[in-house]
Amino acid sequence: MKHILSASNVARALLFILAVPAAAQPLSFDGSWREQGFLRFSSNNYVQNGGSLQVVSDGTVSLLWRAVPESLRGSRSASWTWAVAEGVPATDLRRKGGDDRNLAIYFAFTDAATAATANANRATALLRDPNTKVLVYVWGDDEPRGTNFDSPYLPGLKTVVLRQAGSGQHTESVDLAADYDRAFGGSPEVLIGMGISADSDDTNTKVRASITAPDLR
Numbered sequence: 001m002k003h004i005l006s007a008s009n010v011a012r013a014l015l016f017i018l019a020v021p022a023a024a025q026p027l028s029f030d031g032s033w034r035e036q037g038f039l040r041f042s043s044n045n046y047v048q049n050g051g052s053l054q055v056v057s058d059g060t061v062s063l064l065w066r067a068v069p070e071s072l073r074g075s076r077s078a079s080w081t082w083a084v085a086e087g088v089p090a091t092d093l094r095r096k097g098g099d100d101r102n103l104a105i106y107f108a109f110t111d112a113a114t115a116a117t118a119n120a121n122r123a124t125a126l127l128r129d130p131n132t133k134v135l136v137y138v139w140g141d142d143e144p145r146g147t148n149f150d151s152p153y154l155p156g157l158k159t160v161v162l163r164q165a166g167s168g169q170h171t172e173s174v175d176l177a178a179d180y181d182r183a184f185g186g187s188p189e190v191l192i193g194m195g196i197s198a199d200s201d202d203t204n205t206k207v208r209a210s211i212t213a214p215d216l217r
Contacts, residue, residue, distance in 0.1 A: 024079065024215035024216065024217040025071075025072060025215065025216055025217075026051065026212075026213035026214065026215050026216075027066070027068070027069075027072065027194060027213055027214050027215075027216060028050050028051065028213045029048035029049060029050055029051070029052065029053045029213055030048065030050060031048055032066050033046070033048060033053075033064045033065065033066040033196070034064070034065055034066065034121070035062050035063070035064050035065075036062065036063045036064075036065050036123045036124060036195075037061075037062045037063070038061050038062060038063060042060045042061050042062060042201055043060055043062050044056065044057045044060050044061065044062045044064075044197075044198050045057075045058075046064050046196075050213070051212060051213050052210055052211065052212050052213065053196065053210060053211050053212075053213075054209075054210050055103065055196070055198045055207065055208075055209045055210065055211070056198075056206070056207065056208055056209075057198035057199065057200040057201075057206065057207040058200065058206045058207075059200055059201055059204045059205070059206070060200060060201055061100075061197065061198070061199040061200065061201045062197065063106070063123055063195045063196070063197045064195060064196045064197070065106075065121070065123040065193060065194070065195040066121070066193065066194060066195075067120030067121050067192065067193050068120070068191050068192055068193055068194055068216075072191065072216045073115070073190050073191050073192065074190075074191070075176065075191050075216035075217055076175070076176050076177040076188070076217070077173070077174065077175050077176055077177070077216075077217045078107065078173075078174050078176060078214050078215060078216050078217070079171070079172060079173040079174070079214070079215045079217075080105070080171070080172055080211055080212050080213070080214040080215065081169065081170070081171045081172070081211070081212045082103055082139065082169070082170060082172070082209065082210065082211040082212070083168070083169035083170075083209060083210050083211075084102045084103065084139060084166070084167045084168060084169075084207065084208070084209045085167060085208045085209065086167065086206055086207060086208040086209075087102040087139075087165060087166060087167055087205075087207055087208075087209070088100040088101065088102060088140065088165060088199070088200050088203050088205045088206075088207060089165055089203060089205065090140065090141055090142040090164065090165035091140065091141065091165070091202070091203065092141065093138065093140060093141045093143075093149075093152075093159055093161075094149055094150075094152060094159075095152060096152035096153060097202060098202045098203070099152070099199070099202065100140065100199045100200050100201070100202050100203045100205070101138045101139060101140025101141065101165070101197075101198075101199050102138075102139040102140050102163075102165065102198065102207050102209055103138070103139045103140075103196065103197070103198055103207070103209050103211060104136050104137065104138045104139070104140070104195075104196070104197045104198075104199070105136070105137045105194070105195070105196050105211070105214065106134055106135070106136050106193075106194060106195035106196070106197070107134065107135045107136075107137075107176055107191060107194055108123075108126060108127065108132055108133075108134045108191070108192055108193040108194065108195070109132070109133050109134070109135075109180065109188040109189060109190060109191055109192065110126075110129065110131050110132045110133070110189065110190055110192050111131050111189050111190065112189055112190055113131075114129065114131040114132070114190075114192075115189075115190040115192050118192065120192045120193045121193075123193065123195055126192065126193055127154055127156070127157070128154065129156075130155075130156070132156050132192075133156050133158075133180070133183075133184050133188070134154075134156055134157045134158065135158055135160055135176065135179055135180060135183060136151065136157055136158065136159050136160065137160050137162050137172070137174060138159055138160065138161055138162065138163075139162060139163040139164075139165070140161070140163075140164070140165050140199075141161050141164065141165065142164050142165060143161045143164070144161070145161060145162060145163070145164075146160070146161065147160070147161045148160045148161070148179070148182065148183055158183035158184065160174075160179060160183070162174075176188060176191070191216070194214065196211060
């Protein structure tokens with residue numbers, strides 16, 4: 001016996017499908033993340049293990065970067081677990097120079113026109129593009145969780161404190177759309193690139209840390 005769905009039943013079915021949240025997809029540390037140094041002779045040590053990343057920063061600073069796949073560029077939330085076994089002291093991340101932090105995770109957004117032409121694998125050029133807006137979630141400083149302020153380096157970067165300087169392990173879940181609106185006003189368009197950094201060069205200390213592959217949704 002054949003069953004014919006009425007228009008109202010079809011509509012209800014579609015609404016149910018749309019209401020179900022998309023499954024989170026991890027952005028695996030599969031070797032596609034590439035180190036891009038801030039300083040010519042400074043380099044962190046990154047070990048990519050698929051589901052996790054090991055980071056050692058010994059008086060050094062650099063950025064591990066990758067383009068976000070087309071299928072995940074509409075993501076509006078993210079989650080991950082990070083751990084710090086050894087870290088830097090609290091520093092003032094508003095001040096250029098002397099601003100070390102255990103870990104930072106970058107979410108770079110741009111408009112659709114720029115995303116269509118930009119080389120998303122080139123972090124330096126992308127971060128300096130006036131159309132790029134970046135949320136930088138950090139484990140460092142001594143400000144309360146949720147504090148956000150302008151980066152002292154580039155106008156399109158906004159620092160968001162998630163954890164104060166110290167050691168331990170924590171699971172994070174962030175609302176990228178809400179944080180973007182608070183930081184820049186309006187809604188984000190295209191999530192084009194992501195980066196992870198550790199920074200210990202100014203205090204000449206050491207970071208030993210790890211982070212799981214970020215889940216994007």
